[in-house]
Amino acid sequence: MRILLVGEYSRLHNSLKEGLTQLGHQAVIVGTGDGFKQYGTDFSIAPKFVNSNGLFRFFVKAFHKMGINLEEAEKGWRFYKLLPKLKGFDYVQLINSNAIETYPWLAKRLYKKLLQQNGPMSLLICGDDTPIVDYCLTGKLKYSILTPYQNNKSLKKSYAYTLKYTQNNYRSLFEWVKDKAANIITSDLDYEVPMKALGYTTTFIPNPINTDAIAFKPAVVHNKVIIFLGINRHSYTKKGLSYFEDALKIIADKYPDAVELIVTENIPYNEYVKLYDSAHILLDQVYAYDQGYNALEAMAKGKVVFTGAETEFTQHYALTQEVAINAVPNTDTLVTDLSFFIENPDAITALSQRARTFIEKEHNYLVVAKKYLGVWGAN
Structure with a gap:
């Protein structure tokens, strides 16, 4: 055809x-x-x-x-x-x-x-x-x-x-x-x-998702937990990015020696994907029920992604374990979830593998x- x-x-x-x-x-x-x-x-x-x-x-x-x-x-x-x-x-x-x-x-x-x-x-x-x-x-x-x-x-x-x-x-x-x-x-x-x-x-x-072209790298924390937030000003409000920004301020004060933050704004796609390569956690959006394209590609790479992963999503795919973190419009909840991974880096590695497996199964x-x-x- x-x-x-x-x-x-x-x-x-x-x-x-x-x-x-x-x-x-x-x-x-x-x-x-x-x-x-x-x-x-x-x-x-x-x-x-x-x-x-x-x-x-x-x-x-x-x-x-x-x-x-x-x-x-x-x-x-x-x-x-x-x-x-x-x-x-x-x-x-x-x-x-x-x-x-x-x-x-x-x-x-x-x-x-x-x-x-x-x-x-x-x-x-x-x-x-x-x-x-x-x-x-x-x-x-x-x-x-x-x-x-x-x-x-x-x-x-x-x-x-x-x-x-x-x-x-x-x-x-x-x-x-x-x-x-x-x-x-x-x-x-x-x-x-x-x-x-x-x-x-x-x-x-x-x-x-082209899983043949996207290399999987298990998210293993050797020193600091690296968190990435890519800001698109055109969709800033409707993606709820202010909640991520507020959460990161608290996280930076709470774990000054344990985290590294990467924040970008309005950059081309090819540059965007390169910049988050080193990250363990990617912050995507809060007002969603399912994952959008950027989140899925990051999951394929083995990132822990904060995005839409609501009950409708877990039920549709019959999931019994998290493959992404359901990000909600609540700063305190985001801080709690981020804190868990910073304090339990092995959980990052485990979720990293589940994310890739999910993409290979459902989005090939x-x-x-x-x-x-x-x-x-x-x-």
Whole structure:
């Protein structure tokens, strides 16, 4: 099969491509690379022109204040120019209803042309999208990425990207894509639970992790326990990173000679994964039920990851032992959990091995790629 993968926010599509390629299929990724993260793509639609110099960036900001987003316009234009090369694929998968990251009205036109020259389309739900945001706003979940906003409406500006999916134009785009999609796939329980609760028919396929390319190194503490926190300012609030920062301040005072802290901010993906290589513990996010892509890759490397590992997750995978630490929005709880590992370094090594074993069993990229092929109807 020839598969076109549109969009990339977490390296999910890259790992899926690697699995498909190993199985003898051809996959092509088109996307922006997601800003500073710089994920790999075969065809880039990143807005290079409007960000090429200071003068253009000035106009971008000026037009943005008037409600005109030149970056979105350029992404759409670049995708349009690529359309002659994006044809003859047996299947198309969108990583989001607005995978092109352009104006919703323009996205519909581009998708329509894309579908005319290719096979069926899947919609992947693996991040913010209209039904996910809708369900989070109902307050039916114990907590969600929207909990900070629901508790403090002054944070609305920090949630501009997420809340845009509730606007009529993005809602209309989602409905259009949903109706045209042959199937809807969810990548983890943070999306499967809301979609099922809202009555959608979905296929749950865990994130693919290339365990052949990620070396496992047991987390053995020889001197200090090294804790890593990678901050993304764009998602700082909805990931609850302030709880980690507050916990680390307490930990640094409590164990001045026993811990080493590594804190980074807004760095490219390739640099990010190198910087946490030496860490024993990685702090990911608190408002989650399942693990996102960064957490899964860190677990594959053998890190103790503080992330989503709620009851829904342990029950789904029938786990009897922890493979990750369920990070909750409570500083005292985080401090207690971190203290346990600092005082019991052998527990770090044991959990490190369980994490890797879990990834190999449930997230192997070849097994996951076969599940996608099954949904797409490949022989």
